Structures are given as C-alpha cells and as structure tokens.
Amino acid sequence: MRFASIRVITDDPTRLVTFYEQVTGTGARWLTDQFAELLLPSCTLAIGATATVALFGAGAATPASNRSAILEFLVDDVDREHARLSAQGLLTDVVQHPTTMPWGNRSLLFRDPDGALVNLFTPVTEQARARNTG
Structure with missing residues (x-):
C-alpha cells in the first residue's frame, strides 16, 4: 500500500490552491474548475470544492472544519x-x-x-x- 494523497475540501478552491502553490512553489494541475492537484515528490495534495463532496455522499466532509x-x-x-x-x-x-x-x-x-x-x-x-x- 502506498499513501497517495490528502484531499482538502473548501468553499473556495481557487483561493486555497493559490495559497498552496505559493507555499510549496508547485503549480497545480486543474482537472476541473472544482478540483486541482499539487503533485509533490512524496504525495499529492488534492483540493476540491464543496460541490465535489456530493460524489461521496451527503456530509462526508465539511470545509474549514x-x-x-x-x-x-x-x-x-x-x-x-x-x-x-x-x-x-x-x-x-x-x-x-x-x-x-x-x-x-x-x-x-x-x-x-x-x-x-x-x-x-x-x-x-x-x-x-x-x-x-x-
């Protein structure tokens, strides 16, 4: 088993992606306008909009909590x-x-x-x- 990524859910993916791009010095790969990934050497930091949580089931994740x-x-x-x-x-x-x-x-x-x-x-x-x- 290999730990692949951590996903953060947010109400403002553009703001959070921009923040982590600046912190890590790594550009994000946007897969949709609501989901981006920062591919780092050891793990991927995925950032998804609140709307993407519906794909996992209601209440699966709560942004900013x-x-x-x-x-x-x-x-x-x-x-x-x-x-x-x-x-x-x-x-x-x-x-x-x-x-x-x-x-x-x-x-x-x-x-x-x-x-x-x-x-x-x-x-x-x-x-x-x-x-x-x-």
Whole structure:
C-alpha cells in the first residue's frame, strides 16, 4: 500500500490552491474548475470544492472544519521559508514561529486560509535527519 494523497475540501478552491502553490512553489494541475492537484515528490495534495463532496455522499466532509490533522511539509530550511512566506504576506495566522522541537525538527506552524494547520519542518539533529532520509 502506498499513501497517495490528502484531499482538502473548501468553499473556495481557487483561493486555497493559490495559497498552496505559493507555499510549496508547485503549480497545480486543474482537472476541473472544482478540483486541482499539487503533485509533490512524496504525495499529492488534492483540493476540491464543496460541490465535489456530493460524489461521496451527503456530509462526508465539511470545509474549514479541521482541528485534528496537520499538513506537514519537509523543507530544506524552515527559517528561510518563514522569511519567504512572511515577505509574501502568507503568514497571517502563525501558531508557532520557527522552534526546535524535542524530537529534533525545527518547525513553523501556521493556518491556511480555511484554518487547517500547516507545519513546515527541517530536521536539525542527527537522529531527526536519519528519520527523514529516504
């Protein structure tokens, strides 16, 4: 089994796709006007409009209601990304400025336009780098 993607449901796919394009530096592939994918090296981030939820059944997903999952991106230098995203005005809801965590990752936590938690992290200890290699 291979983890392939995570899908985020939103009322405004254009806004959310644009946000993640800017965060990741990756252009989206729009499959319809209500569904796009950002093909990243390790996984695909799919973003769908609320209308696409009807295909799964009523109430299957509710936009802008996540408070349990964190979208995490491994980056080369979290402090450089913090500066870049700040300069672009993308960090409007920072939860935690770059901080070295007890498990050896330096992390920046912020919310996307729909309120989902995003973590950009860089392994900074030898053990953390070993865990994130491969």
